Amino acid sequence: MGTITLKTRDGSVHEIEAREGVPIMELIRDAGIDELAAMCGGCLSCATCHVYIDHLPEGAELPGLGRDEDDLLDGSDWRRPESRLSCQIPFSSSLSRIALTIAPED
C-alpha cells in the first residue's frame, strides 16, 4: 500500500491510493481519472498512458526503460526526459509518494 500524487491535465492534484504490484496506469484508471486513454489495456502497444515522473521518493528506483517503451515514447510529440509509459511501472511500496503528471494528449 502507499500513495501516488498525480497532476492531471487541468492542473489539479490528486492523491491516489496505490496497491502493491499493480501497474500505475491501472491505479490511475481505477481512481476514476479519465484522462489516460490506455487504449491497449497495458500491453505496451499504444503509448496512450504517457506520464511524466516529477518526483521519485528517496532511494526509490523505477524499472528500467525498455526498448519498446523507449520506441513508443519516441512517437509522442510531448516526450521529455522524465517521460514513461505508466502501464510499465508496477507500484511497489518503495515508490510511495511518487509524483506524476499526465502528459498532454498526442
Add this chain to the structure above:
Amino acid sequence: MERFDCVIVGAGHGGAQAAQALRQNGFEGSVAMIGDETELPYDRPSLSKDYLAGKKPFERLRLRPEAFWAERGIALRLGRRVVSVDPAARALGCDDGSTIEYRHLIWATGGVPRRLTCAGHDHPAVQYLRSRADSDRMIAALPGIRRVVIVGGGYIGLEAAAVLRELGKAVTLVEAQERVLARVAAEPVSRFCEAEHRAQGVQVLLGTGVEEIAGAEGGGCTVRLSDGRDCPADLVVVGIGILPEIGPLAEAGARARDGIEVDAFCRTSLPDVWCIGDCAILRDGPGIRIESVQNANDQAATVAKAICGRPEPYAATPWFWSNQYDLKLQTVGLNLGHDATVLRGDPAGRTFSLVYLREGVVIAADCINAAKDFVQARKLIEAGCHVPADLLKDPERPLRELLEVV
C-alpha cells in the same frame, strides 16, 4: 418510461468511450448506456490474450471503476438488450418490455461471431470468443481439454492458438484460405506467423474447410475436414469473423450495408442517430468496417464532439495490435488497395516490418517486434509522401529519416 438526452446502446469499447467523451466535452444532459452483457465495460482484446491465459483477473480488465459511471452521471442499464428502434417517437424497445426515450442515440453494439453452419455446428464442444461469458465458458472447460481445433486463422484464432499452446494443449488450426491472416496482411507476414505457430507445435492446415462436427463418445467431437481427414477434439474454437449487430437500427430504416452507414461525423441516415465502432461503416471511407479499439475510441470522440456542437470529421490513422507468444504485432494504416510491399529486416531475426505502398505512397505497415517502425511509419503515412522502395527496405535507416529525404 425513462428518458435521457443521450442514450448509448452497447456498453463495450465504443459505448464506454462515448459516454466518457460526452462528459469530457461538457455535455450536461442526462446520459444512459444500455448493454446486454451484465458486465461493466471491459477490455475485450484481453479475452483472447492475458485473460484466457489466466494472467490477468477480470477485475483488471474493467475500463473504469464501478463508481466512475455514477460520478459522471452516466446511468447504466446492463443485462438489457435493445430490440427495436422507433425513430419517429425517438424510443427504444428493450427485451424486458421497457421503453427508453432519447434525444440523441448512439448505436455502439459491435458484432456477434459468425457461426459455423455445417452439420454438427451446435455441438457443445464448439465455442466462440467475443464476450466475457464466452471466455469464462472456455476457461472453465480447459482443465478437461487436451486437443483443440481452431477454425479460422485470423487474429483471434491465432491468439487463441498461442494461449492454448502455452497452456500445453494439442492445437490444430484449420484455415480455409491458403494462408493465415489472408484478409488483413500480405504474404510475408502470413508466412512468418504460420512458421511461428508451427515452431510452437501448432498443426496448421491451410486451404482446408470444416465439413462436419460429429459427436464422439466421451464428450469430445470429431471435426471432419474438407480433405477427408478426421480431427478429434475436446474443444473447437471458431474465429471466422463477426457480423455487425445492426438488426433493430436497420429495421428502423437506417441506411445499412455490411454495417450502419455513417458520414464523417458518424451520423446515420436517421435524425440524431449516430453509430460507431465495429458495427459502423463510413459512407465515404475505405468500404469496410474497421474492427479495432482505436476505431471505436476515436469514433466515440468524433460523435461526442459533434453532439456537443464542435464537429470534427473522423480522420484518425487506424492502428491495431496483436500478441502471440512473445511476438508483438502492430499495424498502422490500412493496406487496402496496396500495389507494392517492401520488407524491412529479416523475418528470420523475428524483428521486421512490411510496408505497404499505393502508387509509391506509404499507406500502412505491419511491424513485428518493431515498435520503432510502428511509431515512425505512422508519421510517414500521415505525411502521405512518396518514398523510394530502396530507402524503405534498409532496416538500419530509421523511417523517420525518410520524412526528411522526400
